[in-house]
Amino acid sequence: MHRSPSTRRSADPVGSAPASTATQEGKRPAERFRLDVQGLRAVAVGAVVLYHAGVPWLPGGYVGVDVFFVISGFLITGHLLRSLETGGTVGFAEFYARRARRILPASFAVLLVTLAVAALTLGPVRVREAAVDAVATAVYVPNLLFAYRGTQYLNETDPPSLFQHYWSLGVEEQFYLVWPLLLVGFFALRRSHRVLTVLMGAVVVVSFVACLVLTVRAQPWAFFGLPTRAWELAAGGLVAAVVGRGSVLRRSLAVPLGWAGLTAIVASVLLLDASTPFPGPWAVLPVAGTALVILAGASAGPGGPAAVLARSPMVWVGGISYSLYLVHWPAMTLPQAILGRAEPVPLPWQLLVAAACVPLAWLSYRFVETPFRTARRLRSARPRRVGLAVLAATAVVVASAGLAVWGADRAPQSSATVVTATELRRAPVGTPVVPANLEPSLAEAADDLPVVYEDGCQLDASEQEPRSSCVYGADPAAPRVVLFGDSHASQLVPALSPLADAGSIRLDVMTKSGCPASDLGVVTGRGQPYPTCPPWRAAVLDLLRTDPPAVVVVADYAGESGGADGARFGPDEWGEALGRTLRALPSTTQVLVVGDTPTPGTAPGVCLSDHVQDAAACDLGVEVRNVVVQEGQRAAAEAAGARFVDLDEYLCNPEACPVIIDNTLVYRDGTHLTATMAARLGEVLGPEVLALLPR
8 A cells, every 4th residue: 555645735746735726726646636536535544444444335445455556656757757857767765765754653553663662461372473574574475375375355264463564665665666667677678658558558467467377366365466466556557647648538538537536446346355266357347447547537626536535634635645655554453452352343343443533544544654754864865874774673563573583482371280191082071271391382273284385285276287196004005095175174183194104004295275176166164265175076976986996085174164054065066066075976985974173263372372271261162163064075975975974072072172182283274273172083994095095
């Protein structure tokens, strides 16, 4: 998201105060301060803040960031183009120094305050997470970190990062490291405004194509990545190029186009939601709408959207929009984290927090943003000094993060109690404390993964060809057992590995993240589009029919799909989908269907780090069991002559699903078992598989 302009007169080209009529006369449209653009910032930040507050009738409020991207591209590119036209180049050092003065003071202030509050109020696990995210934020790569983690911005299950909103600033700063260089290079090829505009359009097209491809193949990278978001900022740059040439629309055309653009923005906020594949093609709606509003506003006059956008309240909110964007997210997420709530704070409270963020944002704008931007000494400082100040500020954040981790490591991570593991049993009773010999430890839980992740045998969203090399076992002549499904199948690898290590079976892993073995068509169990899933599933079935294994073990993630709570797939749909897959398997192959394990929703390690002496406070209610879906899966298995095993009875008792059984941490995140717990389940799954092997 781009930094908001001052509401005072400023020479900063990114945005300046409303000039008097006299000072506006004789200026080209690109050089005038645009009250409508300032008001458009208010629309964008309002959509984002209310969306994060959970207002139900604004399900697409996240597109406010896309609006900011276009505005930013328009303002910054306009300045760069004027520099090229007047001087033939860009003063890079001064350009980056100016951005640093405008962007970093408020950004670093909010970052440090958020980190300090987290260190003082949260448990060790969350403090470590916050420290890592703070460092990534300080060097403006949080978007890359979130993409690497596979963060689902619109369908988050675990508590989000306290710095998640900084992803958009990361995209912008990465863009502006490259964009000025591209413009200078384009201009050097041929000093033609028209050619420069065409080349900018080519950037838009290439980036947009990448956006379309990655949205279906690797959505987190599409959402957070610069290559897939650059077209939005470059689209604003195209508008700047058109307006900069004085190519404004006739007022009779500009007025309806401007209102059409504003309607497109409002429609995207009202009609898009968390199920929309985004950014993808739907991002065109807010991006094109914003571009139209800005383009038309150059000539539409008071009859256009400026009639609404240029009003004083809108302009005022637009002025503090950058600080409001920065402060609203930690203000909304910190209470939830401090209270240890898995679910968001109720809407009325969130709206109160949102309202309280407005004066807080004004204070940040008045006493942090404005002084650093307008102080004569800072404005006259050499770029080298500004660069040194930026490095010093980054060092302060890194040191603060290290101090936070140091303090977290000295907080108690467990009780002094040592618990001895026993044989797996039905209806287990949870351990009342976090034992000193917990396996894995709370700090290691997130990395307690099956070996298939390290080996590259867990296919990601972009892959659709099964791997032939993912076979485990000491005896190549042993009966072949295929594990087929999504990540809830691969989480069972530690349960079956002992059989492979002993030479009893050859374990062939055919798993793909988010893609169930059950034939749910072109969507996942969450109802999201997944074009690479059906081809992969069909290819696996072809391989199984060509070379029938002795046993196929089928397991799928069924969380958020039970039907009883309005989710997309109920027991009948799951039963029919599983039935289609089972009927497609070779008739000579024995089949074991494993019912899905409970879905906690959030990683219990966060709660446990706050309740080392009262682990029972973190135990899960029995509603986390996917009983409704299991009914359909069990019926389909019985109809196909397959065996069905329910692991829930070893993970839950009639009252709760413990998060610690003996000295074993059960869940590594909001949906998966730890590899350690899965290995213990081998006591159940091992005999089930052996019973199906040929005698």
